[in-house]
Amino acid sequence: MVQTAHFPHPPGVLRAEHLAIGYRLGRRGEKRLYDQLSFALHPGELTCLLGPNGAGKSTLLRTIGGTQASLDGALFLEDRELKKFREKERARRIGLVLTDRTMAGGLPVRELVALGRQPHTGFFGRLGREDLRIVEEAIAAVGLEEKSEVYVAELSDGERQKAMIARAIAQECPVLLLDEPTAFLDVVSRIEILNLLHRLATEHGKTILLSTHDLEQALLLSDRLWLLSRERGLECGVVEDLVFSGALGRLFSRNGITFDAGSGSFRPEFPVGKTIAVQAEGTLLFWAKNALMRNGYLPAEEAPLRLEVKAPDQFCVTNGSTPLFQAASFEEFIRRLKSIPDSR
Amino acid sequence: MKPYTLWILTGLILLLLGASLFFGSVTIPIRAVLAILTGQETGQETWEFIVLHSRLPQAVTALFAGAALAVAGLMLQTLFNNPLAGPSILGIDAGAGLGVALIMLLFGGTVGNVAAGLSLSGSFAVITGAFLGAAGILGIILFFSTLVRSTVMLLIIGILVGYITASLISLLHFISDPEGVFSYTMWGMGDFSGVSLNRLPLLCGLLGIGLGIALLLMKPLNALLLGERYAENLGVNVRRVRIGLLVSTGILTAVTTAFCGPVSFIGLAVPHIARLLTGSSNHTLLLPATLLCGAAIALLCNLITVLPGASGLLPLNAITPLIGAPVIIYVIINQKKIQYFN
CATH class of the missing domain: 3.40.1630 (S-adenosyl-L-methionine-dependent methyltransferases)
Incomplete structure (x- = not known):
């Protein structure tokens, strides 16, 4: 057996050992959602996190992203424990796109995207020539060049999400975590955004994890799937392996949804006579x-x-x-x- | 970005500052004022006293107090993620008022120099009382902000805490002597004229520190526009920044309130005026713009208070709502069209 521990992991490798996630409830103890989670994210791969509502997808993403404390176990980034990174160091490695409401409507797109440069700029956040170039590139990557002077408030939902993704791209993190980036979007924007993320992974070697309810797109474009459910915990694997192991079929079984391996789609269980x-x-x-x-x-x-x-x-x-x-x-x-x- | 707005505002401030020196309840010829300012003899000692010991400190006080309240309002609006937050709405200056009331009413006329006049404002005990009161309310609001996620609910809690403070002050009135109540009431009307030339460096120094901290926090304030989680992800130590913001807001509000009384609406309305003027939520432009706007509007209000001429001064808090409230109403009615609301 190869002792991987002696080889430095490439940048962007993120793994968890015996991680427990959930909420601390102050003196009343804690609410554990999952225990003993072990997993790894790899550079150049797009991983989709699937699971029913309330399974704890956002909690898992936030814990990996470091904005929510884990209850037990450890997360490692490039073989160093995530907790040991200083704020700014972590900010240069893990970028987040969340569903949180923002007050950024009064910023033009370019200034919103430029916020992504904060971990790289000095005390007053002055942007250098290099920073400005990266900001323009990030805007171009999501196709918002025409809108770079437009206020965020005047964007459509899809464009706003693209602007937030551009902000994360400008942050230049090897790891990118996205919480339901395609929620509330129309079909065209959903496909565009997943395609963009897939390109970021394959062409730029980013490590990308996103939670989504967009099952069909996830099956088409993601390299790996993480299936999260309260009954079965976290199941990770390459899409096709999970199809044949039946794990996809079990994911929503409690809710009367079955997976049709023949067509690669989920559908309700019809009463068959x-x-x-x-x-x-x-x-x-x-x-x-x-x-x-x-x-x-x-x-x-x-x-x-x-x-x-x-x-x-x-x-x-x-x-x-x-x-x-x-x-x-x-x-x-x-x-x-x-x-x-x-x-x- | 419209950086030239900053230059226009600076010009406006200089203009208003000049006007505050030339106009007042006593009519002094413009040539005489110029002579006094350039250090020439005019032979009129009262005029000299009025210009150098009354109008000058009053104008400088208005300039600093306006800037302080406006910047405090902006920081609170960004921190609480709510464009309708402000020192008065969150009950912070009511807290300062309670501190002052405790000092003034419990110790009656014996503290400061109440007997000599109404310029009790600015005494060390009053400043300390105001600061402790403001900091206490800020702490309470902050504590509730960890329990209540909704910012609207938090604002309502702020208003309620303000009511509790007000009723505590009324109770204090009941048990204190008439002179104390009188000087508290005068203090409560707001006034830029209570700061003497000797005390001016103290006021300017303390507010300078508060404004300095605010200017140092421009970068994390921008990150906070995205909410705390995003700010954290951008490498901001949210806890430390929040403490910095509250200390700065506390100093600015408490010091201003201690010296000038609770001045309403500047903290709430001026950040909106600055946003509408600059068309930006970016604090690297918005914060200096708010600072200058606050100074200009306070100077303007100060000028209006001397309009009646010889018949006396208008209370400051009768003027500020006339300018501030319409701005807020305009902003609320047009919120669908105003970018920073969306």
Whole structure:
């Protein structure tokens, strides 16, 4: 076995040993959410933290980011305990994007992003030429060049989030932690932001951890997943491994949500009554199954009820050898399907 | 960034400072004032006394007190993340008032030089009382700020603490002698004229220290615009900065209140005027702008108090709300259009 402890870790490696997170409640003791967490974050990788509401995702992020004290165990950054870093040293290594409300509406975008330079500037925060260059680069990285003179208050939610990310980029930390950076955003901004973070990880070698409810995007773009739930604790792994180990399927099982490994998506558990055999190709098969499951039919290999879809306007349903009906659209097919008398 | 606003404000202050020396309740010819200021003989000793021992210290007091209150208001607004915070709303100058009341009312006319006039303000005991009172209320508000996350709730607590302080002062009135009550009431009307030329260096020195601390905190104040967690992530030692801000606010509010009485609205309204003028929340510009604006507006208010001429002075606290309250109403009505609210 290789003794990794003798080799210095590359910058940006963050790991936890037997970490306990939660809240101190003053004299009444503490509320432990998780105990004995051990994990590592790696440079050049985008990790997504998934879990139901109330699982403690924000607490975990804040503890790793150092803004909330851990209850036990230790966090290490570049082989040095995180607690031993001075404020300014830590500020140059771990950047945060939180969901906290800010009062920065009266700052133009450029000045907001320039706040990210604070750990690098002197006592009065005067920006040097190098600082200004980095600020412009960060603004360009999130695509807000056109808006750099605009007040933060006048930005859309998506642009505001991008400005906050630009601020974190300007902070030049090897580690970047983001708490639900895509919450409240429309689809376009969500995809843009996750794409941007993925690029930061792969092209600039940043270590990125973000919590999100955007499951589909997370499955597409993240290198690793962290699944956090009160029942099973923290499960870490490469996306595909977690799919096949069934861990993704269990994540929301308590809430009646299942993971469909065939399509890579989560969906509610539909009450399944009847089975039906489907004959179709590719995309048509996928959407036919989608329509069937939503309406209480479970697609199966063999069943007396059979559906054949040749084209989006050619549906043919048979029961054994008797033809039941034909349909020319999904709408007509579903209406007719519902009118089949319940055989049981 | 509009740094030229700072130059315009400085010019305005010099203009107002000049006007405060030339105009007052006693009419003195402009040429005579110029002569007195340049050290020439005018043959009128009363004029000399009025210009050098009354108008000059009064103008300088207004300048420093206005700057101090405005900067204290700005720091509180950023610290509490609420643009409607201010020394009076949070009950801090009520606390200073309680300290002063304790000294004045309990010891009656025996402290300071009440007997000689109404210029009890500025005596060492009164300053100490005001400072302890202000610091006590600040401490209480700070304690509540750890329990209550919502800043609106915190402001309401500040107002309530202010009420409690006010009723304590009323109770003190009940048990103290009439002279004490009278000098307290006069003190409560606010006045820039109570500081003598001898005491002026003390006032300026103490406020200079408070303002100096504030200027040193410009960088962390900017980080605090993002909230405490972000500030911490930017390497700010939030605990230390918060103590620095409270010490500075405490000195500025307490010293001003001790010397000039509780002057209302300057701390609340001037930071808004400065934000609207500069169009920025960036403290490297906003803090100096607020400082200058506060000085200018206090000088202006001071000039207005002498308008009645020979028939006497208007109370300062009758003027400041007339200027301050409309600004706050304007800001609240237009908050959707004003960037720093969003």
